[in-house]
Amino acid sequence: MADEIIHDHHHDGIDRRGFLKCMAWAGTGVALTFSGGVVTSHILGQGVAAAPATGDFTFVQISDSHIGFHKAPNTDVTATFQQAVDKINRLPTPPAFTLHTGDLSHLQKLDEWDTLDQLLKGAKGGEVFFTPGEHDVAVDNGKSYLTRYGKGTTGEGWRSFDYKGVHFVGLVNVLNLKAGGLGYLGPEQIDWLKQDLAGLSSSTPVVVYAHIPLWAVYPKWGWGTDDSEQALALLRRFGSVTVLNGHIHQVLHKIEGNITFHTAYSTAFPQPAPGTAPAPGPLVVPAGKLKQMLGIHEVSYRVSQNALAIVDSTLG
Amino acid sequence: MMEHGAPRTGPETRASRRWLLAGLAGMTAFFGAAVAERATSSHASTAGTPAVVATPSPQASPAASPMASPAVANRVTISNFAFTPATIEIAAGTEVTWTNQDDIPHTATSNDGKTFTSPLLDTGDEFHQRFTKPGTYPYHCALHPFMTAKVIAR
Numbered sequence: 001m002a003d004e005i006i007h008d009h010h011h012d013g014i015d016r017r018g019f020l021k022c023m024a025w026a027g028t029g030v031a032l033t034f035s036g037g038v039v040t041s042h043i044l045g046q047g048v049a050a051a052p053a054t055g056d057f058t059f060v061q062i063s064d065s066h067i068g069f070h071k072a073p074n075t076d077v078t079a080t081f082q083q084a085v086d087k088i089n090r091l092p093t094p095p096a097f098t099l100h101t102g103d104l105s106h107l108q109k110l111d112e113w114d115t116l117d118q119l120l121k122g123a124k125g126g127e128v129f130f131t132p133g134e135h136d137v138a139v140d141n142g143k144s145y146l147t148r149y150g151k152g153t154t155g156e157g158w159r160s161f162d163y164k165g166v167h168f169v170g171l172v173n174v175l176n177l178k179a180g181g182l183g184y185l186g187p188e189q190i191d192w193l194k195q196d197l198a199g200l201s202s203s204t205p206v207v208v209y210a211h212i213p214l215w216a217v218y219p220k221w222g223w224g225t226d227d228s229e230q231a232l233a234l235l236r237r238f239g240s241v242t243v244l245n246g247h248i249h250q251v252l253h254k255i256e257g258n259i260t261f262h263t264a265y266s267t268a269f270p271q272p273a274p275g276t277a278p279a280p281g282p283l284v285v286p287a288g289k290l291k292q293m294l295g296i297h298e299v300s301y302r303v304s305q306n307a308l309a310i311v312d313s314t315l316g
Numbered sequence: 317m318m319e320h321g322a323p324r325t326g327p328e329t330r331a332s333r334r335w336l337l338a339g340l341a342g343m344t345a346f347f348g349a350a351v352a353e354r355a356t357s358s359h360a361s362t363a364g365t366p367a368v369v370a371t372p373s374p375q376a377s378p379a380a381s382p383m384a385s386p387a388v389a390n391r392v393t394i395s396n397f398a399f400t401p402a403t404i405e406i407a408a409g410t411e412v413t414w415t416n417q418d419d420i421p422h423t424a425t426s427n428d429g430k431t432f433t434s435p436l437l438d439t440g441d442e443f444h445q446r447f448t449k450p451g452t453y454p455y456h457c458a459l460h461p462f463m464t465a466k467v468i469a470r
């Protein structure tokens with residue numbers, strides 16, 4: 001597993017083999033660094049760290065905490081969430097903020113959200129920006145979620161902010177879902193995104209986060225977003241776009257031009273690799289293996305290289 | 317858009333939880349208030365006092381009740397992210413029962429968003445809906461909308 005993959009997405013010799021390897025299901029930690037057009041991938045522990053410079057920062061993505069889930073392979077999702085919090089608290093560079101990419105709760109119960117909020121109080125991960133998963137909104141199309149977690153957002157929970165020269169956009173693709181469809185952004189949100197991006201120079205690094213993947217991972221299991229192409233079309237002019245998603249409880253990467261897609265581990269339970277099971281239910285793994293399939297996503301931005309380094313780090 | 321409308325008497329909806337496991341017993345049931353706003357008639361959904369009815373489990377007692385047989389034409393199983401059967405034909409006036417056998421919650425939600433909506437069904441939860449008026453009632457899961465099916469009441 002000690003392979004290093006260089007991706008060059010500026011047309012001078014794209015490494016197709018590396019691309020495919022990178023798309024393969026990654027059971028262990030993988031770090032991606034991208035600088036200019038070149039993406040380097042390391043297996044964790046091979047040292048992507050460099051001395052931090054002024055303007056550098058780190059943030060954390062956590063996802064799919066599913067507080068309230070209590071079945072195989074994880075009967076104690078609060079314990080594994082606590083381990084994720086411990087991991088955040090031990091990071092060498094304290095995160096500037098944390099993104100939670102949805103499915104905070106399992107059954108959209110207030111006490112599940114209470115538990116999550118309580119656990120997050122112990123995290124030294126800065127402010128937490130949430131975007132919902134379908135488990136947070138299905139009961140009332142997001143009403144109670146937005147009341148609780150929607151502060152500072154516009155529309156139905158959309159948010160953008162700038163941090164040290166990087167533009168962050170939180171999208172919501174789990175509301176107003178249509179029978180027979182996948183994730184859905186909707187025309188109002190796409191219009192808002194268009195206006196949000198309009199004033200930005202194409203050299204601004206952009207990070208987009210949402211629950212359901214914004215690329216067709218496996219539509220048969222609902223792992224895609226019907227109208228994501230309309231959003232991606234607005235992002236293609238930027239030199240560096242990083243898309244962070246959850247929902248599929250496993251780490252996948254894909255590179256498409258200047259857009260790099262990443263999905264994050266869950267802190268609760270893993271799901272099968274696309275098409276390897278009859279359905280995308282929880283993947284039941286032996287107790288000793290569970291912590292190797294749960295984790296957090298640590299993202300470091302290095303201003304000197306205009307680069308984001310992403311480390312998927314497991315709980316065990 | 318569907319023109320069948322809701323049955324004139326209003327759909328009769330009730331949800332029940334099968335108390336198979338002690339571990340489930342501490343859980344509070346459902347999301348009364350939100351559901352009550354959407355279902356036109358539901359005695360499952362009074363806020364704070366969900367109607368929790370113990371019903372026989374097909375798995376626990378396969379021979380105990382004719383209701384347990386999968387051949388009985390008023391039961392829909394939710395398993396592996398699919399409704400089975402995908403099309404169920406019933407006589408008007410029949411109550412259909414959905415049972416979620418997955419470890420992930422699902423719903424049975426009419427495509428028009430108002431004729432009927434189950435609460436979030438956790439593992440083992442059941443949802444009951446009577447179809448008093450003939451018509452075709454397409455529905456899906458609100459969490460996983462690629463899961464689609466229909467009820468045909470004749």
Ligand SMILES: [Cu+2]
Binds near residue numbers: 421423458459460463
């Ligand atoms: Cu579902």
